[in-house]
Amino acid sequence: MNDASVAQRRSAADLLPSGDGGAKRRMRAISPSRLAIHATLLFAAALYLVPLVVMLLTSIKTPEDIRTGNLLSWPETFTLIGWVKAWSVVDGYFWNSVKIAIPAVLISTAVGALNGYVLSMWRFRGSQLFFGLLLFGCFLPFQTVLLPASFTLGKLGLANTTAGLVLVHVVYGIAFTTLFFRNYYVTVPDALVRAARLDGAGFFTIFGRILLPMSVPIIMVCLIWQFTQIWNDFLFGVVFASGDAQPITVALNNLVNTSTGAKEYNVDMAAAMIAGLPTLLVYIVAGKYFLRGLTAGAVKG
Amino acid sequence: MATLELRNVNKSYGSGLADTLKNIELSIDSGEFLILVGPSGCGKSTLMNCIAGLESISGGAILVDGADISGMSPKDRDIAMVFQSYALYPTMNVRDNIAFGLKMRKMAPAAIDEEVARVAKLLQIEHLLQRKPGQLSGGQQQRVAMGRALARRPKIYLFDEPLSNLDAKLRVEMRTEIKLMHQRLKTTTVYVTHDQIEAMTLGDKVAVMKDGIIQQFGTPQQIYNDPANLFVASFIGSPPMNFIPVRLQRRDGQCWAVLSSSLGVAGQARCELPLGELEAGMDNRDLILGIRPEQIQLAADDGAEAPSICAEVEVTEPTGPDTLVFVNLNQTKVCCRLAPDMTPQVGSTLSLRFEPSRVLLFDAQSGERLLAKKRQATDNKVAQLKRG
Numbered sequence: 001m002n003d004a005s006v007a008q009r010r011s012a013a014d015l016l017p018s019g020d021g022g023a024k025r026r027m028r029a030i031s032p033s034r035l036a037i038h039a040t041l042l043f044a045a046a047l048y049l050v051p052l053v054v055m056l057l058t059s060i061k062t063p064e065d066i067r068t069g070n071l072l073s074w075p076e077t078f079t080l081i082g083w084v085k086a087w088s089v090v091d092g093y094f095w096n097s098v099k100i101a102i103p104a105v106l107i108s109t110a111v112g113a114l115n116g117y118v119l120s121m122w123r124f125r126g127s128q129l130f131f132g133l134l135l136f137g138c139f140l141p142f143q144t145v146l147l148p149a150s151f152t153l154g155k156l157g158l159a160n161t162t163a164g165l166v167l168v169h170v171v172y173g174i175a176f177t178t179l180f181f182r183n184y185y186v187t188v189p190d191a192l193v194r195a196a197r198l199d200g201a202g203f204f205t206i207f208g209r210i211l212l213p214m215s216v217p218i219i220m221v222c223l224i225w226q227f228t229q230i231w232n233d234f235l236f237g238v239v240f241a242s243g244d245a246q247p248i249t250v251a252l253n254n255l256v257n258t259s260t261g262a263k264e265y266n267v268d269m270a271a272a273m274i275a276g277l278p279t280l281l282v283y284i285v286a287g288k289y290f291l292r293g294l295t296a297g298a299v300k301g
Numbered sequence: 302m303a304t305l306e307l308r309n310v311n312k313s314y315g316s317g318l319a320d321t322l323k324n325i326e327l328s329i330d331s332g333e334f335l336i337l338v339g340p341s342g343c344g345k346s347t348l349m350n351c352i353a354g355l356e357s358i359s360g361g362a363i364l365v366d367g368a369d370i371s372g373m374s375p376k377d378r379d380i381a382m383v384f385q386s387y388a389l390y391p392t393m394n395v396r397d398n399i400a401f402g403l404k405m406r407k408m409a410p411a412a413i414d415e416e417v418a419r420v421a422k423l424l425q426i427e428h429l430l431q432r433k434p435g436q437l438s439g440g441q442q443q444r445v446a447m448g449r450a451l452a453r454r455p456k457i458y459l460f461d462e463p464l465s466n467l468d469a470k471l472r473v474e475m476r477t478e479i480k481l482m483h484q485r486l487k488t489t490t491v492y493v494t495h496d497q498i499e500a501m502t503l504g505d506k507v508a509v510m511k512d513g514i515i516q517q518f519g520t521p522q523q524i525y526n527d528p529a530n531l532f533v534a535s536f537i538g539s540p541p542m543n544f545i546p547v548r549l550q551r552r553d554g555q556c557w558a559v560l561s562s563s564l565g566v567a568g569q570a571r572c573e574l575p576l577g578e579l580e581a582g583m584d585n586r587d588l589i590l591g592i593r594p595e596q597i598q599l600a601a602d603d604g605a606e607a608p609s610i611c612a613e614v615e616v617t618e619p620t621g622p623d624t625l626v627f628v629n630l631n632q633t634k635v636c637c638r639l640a641p642d643m644t645p646q647v648g649s650t651l652s653l654r655f656e657p658s659r660v661l662l663f664d665a666q667s668g669e670r671l672l673a674k675k676r677q678a679t680d681n682k683v684a685q686l687k688r689g
Contacts, residue, residue, distance in 0.1 A: 191388035194355050199449075200376040200405035209401075213392035 059083060059269040066265050082266030083274075086255075090271050092244060093251035097231060098278075099162050100247055104169035105226040111170070112177020112222060113215065117207050119178065120185035121193045131182065137175030142235045145172070153240060165240050165247070169230045176229075177222050184218040185211065220286045227282050248275045302331045303366045303456035303489050305352070310361035312347060312513075321347050322513045325361070329506055332487040336504035336521075338494055340536070344513040345493045349459050352491060354378050365456055376405070381450035382459040385466065387442045389434035389449075396430040399448045406453075420448045423482075440471045447482075460492040464499065476502060497537045501525065509533045531668035534591050534661065540625060543597075543635045545590045546665065554578065558590050558662070562612035563629050564650065572610040574657050579671060587665035594625065594638035596659045600652040609654040614645045626651065 054071050059082045061075040069076070118124075119131050149168050150159065158164030188211065196206045237247040246254075252275050256268050306328035313320040322344050329335045337345040350356040352363060354375035363371045370378050381402070389398050396417055403413045421427045424444045434442055443463065450458055460479070464472045480503055483490055494500055500507050501521045508518045509532075517529040528534035534542050547558040550573070557573040564570040574590075600609035612628035612635075619625075624644055626637045628651065637653060645651055662671045 189386050189388060191384040191386050192390065194350075194353075194375075195382065195384060195388040195449075196390070196401075197355065197375045198353060198380065198382050199402035199453075201401075205405070210390050210392075 055269045055273055059086075059266050059273060061266055063262065063264060063266060079266075082264070082270040085264070085267045086270035086274060089255055089267070090248055090251050090274055093246055093248045094274065096162065096241075096245060097247040097249070100165050100169065100237075101227055101230045101278075104166045104173065104230050105223060107166070108170045108173035108177050108226055109219065109222045111174050112179075113181045113212070113219070114207070115174065115178040116181025116183075116185050117211060119182045120188070121190070121206075121211075122203070131178075134175050134178055137172070138179060140175075142172075146235070146239055149236075150240065160240070160242050160245060162241070162245055165236060165245075168236050168240060169233070172236075173226050173229065176225060180218055180222050180225070181215070184215065188214065224282055224286050228279050231279050302487065304331050304364075305329050305335070305457060305489055305491065306364040306367075307348075307352075308362045308364065310348070310351065310363065311359045312344075312351060312356070313359050320359075320513055322351070322358075325515055327506075327508055327515065327518050329489065329491075331489055333505040334483055334490045334492065334503055336492050336494060336500040336507045337510060338497060338500040338507060338536070339510035339516075341495060343510040345495075345510050346461060347513075348510070349382075349461055349491060349493050352457070353380055353382050353459055379453075379456045380459060381453045381455040381457075382461065383446045383450050383463045385462040387434075387446040387466075389442060389445055391434055394431050394433055395426065395437070395445050395448075398434065398445055399452050402449065402453050416452050420452045423451065424448050439467055440475065443467060443475060447479075451482075451486075456489065458488055458490045460490065462493055462495065464494075465496070479503065497539065501537065509536060511536075528591075528661065528670065530670055531589065531591075531663045534663070534670075538593060540594050540636050540638070542661075543592045543594065543633070544663075545592070545631050545633050545635060547588050547590045547631060549576070549579070549588060558588075558660070560590075560610055560630050562610055563632075564611055564613055569609065569611050569652075572608045572655075574608055574655055574660055576657065576660070576662060579662075588671070589663040589665050591661035591663060592635075592655065592659070594636040596656055597635070597637040598654050598656075599639065599643070600654040607654045607656060609652050611650050611652050614647050614649050614651055617644060617647060619644060628653070 050072075057072065057075065058066060060078055060080065061069070062077055062079055062081070065076050115134070119127055149171075153159045153164045153168070156164070156167075158167060192210060193206055196210050201209065232249065233247070234249040234253065237250045238253070241247060241250065252271050255271055307325050310322055310325040311320060312322035325348060327335070337348060339345050347356060351358050354370070354373060358371055361371070362369045365378070365380075390401065393401065399417050399420055400413050403416060408416070417430070418427075421430055424447060426441065426444050426448060429437060429441055429445070434445065437445065443466075446463070463479070464475055467475060476499060479492075483503075492499075492503060500509075501524075504521055506518065507521050507524050509516045509524060511532055517524055517533045519527075524533060524537055528537065528542075531544070535544070545560065547560065550557045550559060556576045556579045558576055559571065559573055561571045600607075610630070612630060614626055615629060615634070616627040617624060618627075619641065621641065623641050624639045626639055626643075626645060628635050628637065637651075639645075663669065664671055
């Protein structure tokens with residue numbers, strides 16, 4: 001219905017300037033203001049891309065090349081030695097991060113979906129207060145939960161384990177995922193759940209058969225958000241993991257901050273890019289689904 | 302096929318809040334079509350949700366075929382509902398939407414296919430079975446929503462304002478189709494609407510509600526001809542009933558209502574309507590006379606005895622099937638429904654005739670209907686309902 005009205009408005013706008021109006025429109029396409037907008041946007045894009053370009057160029061240079069040239073100079077000799085060396089350093093830590101991020105993302109998204117479903121469709125006495133308190137969790141800074149969390153992990157026997165780090169990320173992420181799903185499900189008409197109840201569906205059947213299939217866009221939002229948060233996390237990683245269990249962000253920090261020997265900027269840059277690649281990949285893959293989900297979910301009576 | 306009986310049903314959302322439903326009593330026979338009608342906020346949808354089991358009741362009992370179902374969960378009540386927003390499952394195609402309730406009831410796949418085919422044929426939606434709800438027009442979605450209810454063959458159908466999202470033309474078409482469907486299937490039906498035309502045309506029985514109370518329960522004809530109070534009289538009928546403030550005169554052993562038009566000199570600008578004998582003390586009360594627009598006619602020269610009055614035409618509205626003429630009686634605008642070929646000039650004078658037996662009298666304060674003693678015998682039912 002929204003699409004239709006937009007299309008109508010658009011077609012009405014197309015119809016209005018008839019005859020020489022069409023010529024005017026073509027004139028406007030290359031007007032100075034439009035040029036200015038495009039120039040500004042291109043400039044902003046370039047500005048944001050410069051650091052990435054610098055990292056990429058530096059990572060494929062030899063150390064001598066880095067010393068003699070400047071940040072944006074083209075490499076004299078193209079080499080992947082930085083990448084190979086970087087991978088040999090972060091290899092184990094990269095998989096640590098994968099082992100932390102994937103279960104934590106999946107569990108927190110699943111729990112958030114179930115929470116959101118209950119808080120929007122099966123309201124109980126005090127559910128608004130419950131949701132309010134949960135929201136409060138979104139505003140808690142990481143630092144404030146460090147001590148209580150490490151105390152709890154110690155009691156549970158999960159200190160310095162990957163499982164412990166997963167638990168911390170899940171608990172911290174539930175506030176956000178619940179918020180996402182709850183706000184998505186309040187826009188779903190109650191009548192759907194009522195109809196399903198009369199059709200004989202129970203609590204989990206309604207969730208699994210009716211609501212989850214409608215939730216692709218918000219699941220994608222949740223996955224992107226949680227993966228970015230957990231993959232990029234440094235503080236929890238450095239506090240709750242040690243030695244070989246550390247995530248890649250901590251390993252990267254250790255690599256860059258080593259003060260012995262000559263600084264190998266090409267290795268640093270390559271390692272930083274390896275650490276950043278998975279989030280980039282998630283945006284590229286899930287972002288596509290996200291857009292598709294948005295347009296497919298537009299069903300209205 | 303089932304009877305439905307509501308016994309003293311109450312619903313409230315908390316001790317501090319006003320009751321949403323108050324002492325609802327009604328019962329319908331197997332195969333009857335019950336309309337719940339009233340303005341928004343009157344509790345009609347709440348009552349329907351209580352029957353469906355989507356909301357619990359605070360007191361009373363709901364009986365289907367004599368068995369109390371008020372403690373059962375919705376899925377065990379064997380009731381199907383068509384929602385105002387249709388509530389089709391957006392990710393399932395039409396076939397799966399219709400089949401969902403059957404699958405939940407563990408029906409065999411072959412039997413489900415057969416049932417879906419039967420319903421699709423009945424509603425002429427066979428060509429739409431593979432489509433998603435988003436690819437259907439409003440009217441088609443409406444049909445699918447009905448199909449989903451029909452497929453289960455429940456004891457009772459509930460319709461919650463099913464036509465209010467359709468455009469005017471489609472609404473009239475679907476109204477006829479729902480009536481046709483009911484005549485064919487003869488399933489007990491409860492239908493919520495705020496549209497008094499739907500209430501009049503579809504229902505075997507009508508319950509007019511306001512503020513959580515049933516104002517009147519009866520056949521459409523009873524509701525239309527013998528409204529229990531001012532609210533029912535004003536809610537049912539389009540154009541609405543005229544309400545003219547009157548004073549009474551007592552003469553010859555009965556009461557007379559006096560009407561006067563603003564017309565000064567020419568013709569008869571005053572008339573008295575005999576109302577039969579009323580209780581003493583009525584003379585000084587503020588009373589309201591109710592006359593439906595079609596019950597005011599042009600006075601013919603056939604020497605009929607009905608009282609008549611001359612009044613000046615203020616506005617005419619030709620609607621097509623008839624012409625609405627507005628005159629002023631007792632300082633109140635009064636609508637008369639005349640034949641379409643009658644198009645009196647504005648400012649001209651009309652001689653209008655009333656049928657005294659069709660005129661209703663209401664108490665202005667309480668809004669209750671007042672009945673003349675000689676007519677009380679025939680209207681006993683109305684009086685009973687009014688008291689209830």
